[in-house]
Amino acid sequence: MSASLAERTEPVAIPPPVLDNVPVPDDVVVRNLSIAYGAAAPVLRGVSFAVRRGETVALIGANGAGKSTLLKACLGLVPPGAGEVQVLEQVFGGRALRRSGPREALRTIGFVAQKHNLVLRLSVLSNVLHGFLAQHPGPRCWLQATAPAALRQRALQVLDRVGLAHLAARRADTLSGGQQQRVAIARALVNAPRLIFADEPAASLDPAVGEEVMQIFTRTSRETGTTLIFTTHHLDHARRHAQRVLGLKAGMLVIDAPVDRLQREELHGFYD
Amino acid sequence: MASTTEPVIAGMPRRIERPSALGFIGYAVALAVLVWAFGGSGWSMTELVRGIPSLGDFLLRAWPPRIERLDSLFRALVETFQMALVGTLVGAVLSLPLAIAAARGLIGSRVLAAAARGLVAFFRTVPDLIWALLFVIAVGLGPFAGTLAIVVDTIGFCARFFAEALEDVDRGPMEALSAQGVRRSDSIFCTLMPAAMPAFITTAMFAVEKSTRSSVILGLVGAGGIGLELKVAMDLFDYPTAATILLMIFALVVAVEQAGAWARRRVLGG
Ligand SMILES: Nc1ncnc2c1ncn2[C@@H]1O[C@H](COP(=O)(O)OP(=O)(O)OP(=O)(O)O)[C@@H](O)[C@H]1O
Ligand SMILES: [Mg+2]
Numbered sequence: 001m002s003a004s005l006a007e008r009t010e011p012v013a014i015p016p017p018v019l020d021n022v023p024v025p026d027d028v029v030v031r032n033l034s035i036a037y038g039a040a041a042p043v044l045r046g047v048s049f050a051v052r053r054g055e056t057v058a059l060i061g062a063n064g065a066g067k068s069t070l071l072k073a074c075l076g077l078v079p080p081g082a083g084e085v086q087v088l089e090q091v092f093g094g095r096a097l098r099r100s101g102p103r104e105a106l107r108t109i110g111f112v113a114q115k116h117n118l119v120l121r122l123s124v125l126s127n128v129l130h131g132f133l134a135q136h137p138g139p140r141c142w143l144q145a146t147a148p149a150a151l152r153q154r155a156l157q158v159l160d161r162v163g164l165a166h167l168a169a170r171r172a173d174t175l176s177g178g179q180q181q182r183v184a185i186a187r188a189l190v191n192a193p194r195l196i197f198a199d200e201p202a203a204s205l206d207p208a209v210g211e212e213v214m215q216i217f218t219r220t221s222r223e224t225g226t227t228l229i230f231t232t233h234h235l236d237h238a239r240r241h242a243q244r245v246l247g248l249k250a251g252m253l254v255i256d257a258p259v260d261r262l263q264r265e266e267l268h269g270f271y272d
Numbered sequence: 273m274a275s276t277t278e279p280v281i282a283g284m285p286r287r288i289e290r291p292s293a294l295g296f297i298g299y300a301v302a303l304a305v306l307v308w309a310f311g312g313s314g315w316s317m318t319e320l321v322r323g324i325p326s327l328g329d330f331l332l333r334a335w336p337p338r339i340e341r342l343d344s345l346f347r348a349l350v351e352t353f354q355m356a357l358v359g360t361l362v363g364a365v366l367s368l369p370l371a372i373a374a375a376r377g378l379i380g381s382r383v384l385a386a387a388a389r390g391l392v393a394f395f396r397t398v399p400d401l402i403w404a405l406l407f408v409i410a411v412g413l414g415p416f417a418g419t420l421a422i423v424v425d426t427i428g429f430c431a432r433f434f435a436e437a438l439e440d441v442d443r444g445p446m447e448a449l450s451a452q453g454v455r456r457s458d459s460i461f462c463t464l465m466p467a468a469m470p471a472f473i474t475t476a477m478f479a480v481e482k483s484t485r486s487s488v489i490l491g492l493v494g495a496g497g498i499g500l501e502l503k504v505a506m507d508l509f510d511y512p513t514a515a516t517i518l519l520m521i522f523a524l525v526v527a528v529e530q531a532g533a534w535a536r537r538r539v540l541g542g
Contacts (some may be wrong), residue, residue, distance in 0.1 A: 075451035108455035116444025
């Protein structure tokens with residue numbers, strides 16, 4: 001896990017501008033977003049925030065606060081009930097998104113879901129290669145056996161970065177939960193995305209590997225200017241790996257602060 | 273007693289939900305329908321008992337089985353199995369696209385899904401013997417007509433269960449891929465197909481068994497296979513030959529079922 005992803009795969013994003021007076025575009029803009037599942041009470045209530053290109057943001061909140069729902073709404077997996085989501089200049093609003101999803105923008109997104117990520121009956125390498133499907137559609141990337149050599153090589157390199165190159169040929173269901181999560185992370189990184197959403201990427205990992213994985217994310221973000229939004233229950237992960245913290249409490253955004261200005265008082269009572 | 277001091281928590285679900293008034297009416301109607309159906313089916317214990325000696329008479333006249341034409345009978349049996357195998361294979365392959373179209377929440381188009389489901393239901397509800405009669409008219413007497421009938425019958429069976437298998441697969445991996453902008457068709461083939469594959473294979477195995485049984489019958493209308501031999505033997509009161517044919521069919525069906533069970537164990541175990 002030595003050399004960086006950036007050296008091996010062409011970065012597709014522009015590094016974030018350093019000058020303060022140059023406007024940095026917003027990769028994610030959420031305006032007044034409310035979401036309810038069916039007739040139940042709303043899970044998200046009037047959430048608004050914006051994430052600038054290249055920013056790393058931690059989303060925290062108690063179980064059931066709505067973190068996963070917010071990420072899914074950003075990815076067009078859950079339609080917004082009210083309000084609007086804009087991702088990479090593509091707007092998800094109302095019910096239109098189900099019909100004609102804005103594929104183009106999504107092709108440069110990496111996503112690690114909280115659970116049920118992998119196709120368990122396929123090999124680890126095949127699962128990672130699925131990360132290329134957005135840019136290389138068609139049967140060749142369905143299975144590792146038929147994938148182009150260059151893509152197989154890149155998939156193996158990214159697997160090496162998460163420490164699992166030696167398991168490339170194994171079937172995904174023979175891996176431990178933490179190993180499966182790392183395969184999902186490799187699949188999200190393999191396409192050199194501009195924007196990464198990761199839902200509790202370190203939750204099933206032991207402290208050392210969790211730290212390593214978070215560092216892979218943040219290093220990728222730093223080196224390629226990738227925007228990163230991750231959820232976590234580890235406040236120290238939020239403190240050390242994010243530039244900014246968003247806090248959801250019962251579906252409302254109650255914290256939105258740069259990490260260095262996040263006060264102890266602000267977190268006081270946050271998890272009550 | 274420690275248990276009496278434990279607080280009672282509200283909201284314990286009932287062990288068995290009490291049926292509603294509508295539910296009671298439902299049970300009563302179901303019972304009435306059963307009684308009515310027994311009446312209409314002419315079910316009669318006395319007739320059944322009276323019929324047993326005639327069955328015994330058939331068995332006495334059929335014994336011992338006649339094995340003179342064993343080689344030509346065996347060829348007909350093999351043809352039966354070949355029809356079943358090819359018909360099921362073609363039917364199962366054709367079932368895949370139909371199942372994808374028919375499965376809920378996969379393709380989005382309600383019209384297409386309803387059309388696919390309707391077609392599959394139509395294939396299923398028309399009996400295989402009728403399909404065989406139609407295909408005999410279309411392509412003439414012989415095994416090809418029977419094979420086509422089995423193809424249609426297999427689609428009616430497989431496409432339905434394939435669609436249900438696809439609906440049962442966890443959609444998590446598919447969501448993860450569509451979140452990254454992967455085309456719907458690619459994510460169906462990458463995530464749903466591998467996960468549903470064991471169900472597909474076991475369903476197809478059942479279909480082979482089912483087809484073997486029906487391909488025996490198809491011969492009765494001249495659509496190939498050993499059924500024709502059986503009909504001729506029965507029509508000529510050649511019961512010993514009929515007995516041989518019945519034993520051969522029995523052996524074939526049991527062999528196919530055993531092989532199918534073994535293959536299913538292998539698929540589900542691996
Ligand atoms: N598919 C769904 N259907 C109905 N309700 C749902 C669904 N998904 C989530 N919910 C509900 O929405 C609320 C928020 O769920 P969500 O998964 O977004 O929380 P979370 O912040 O990610 O929690 P955790 O930390 O446990 O992952 C919960 O009350 C949950 O029960
Ligand atoms: Mg969650």
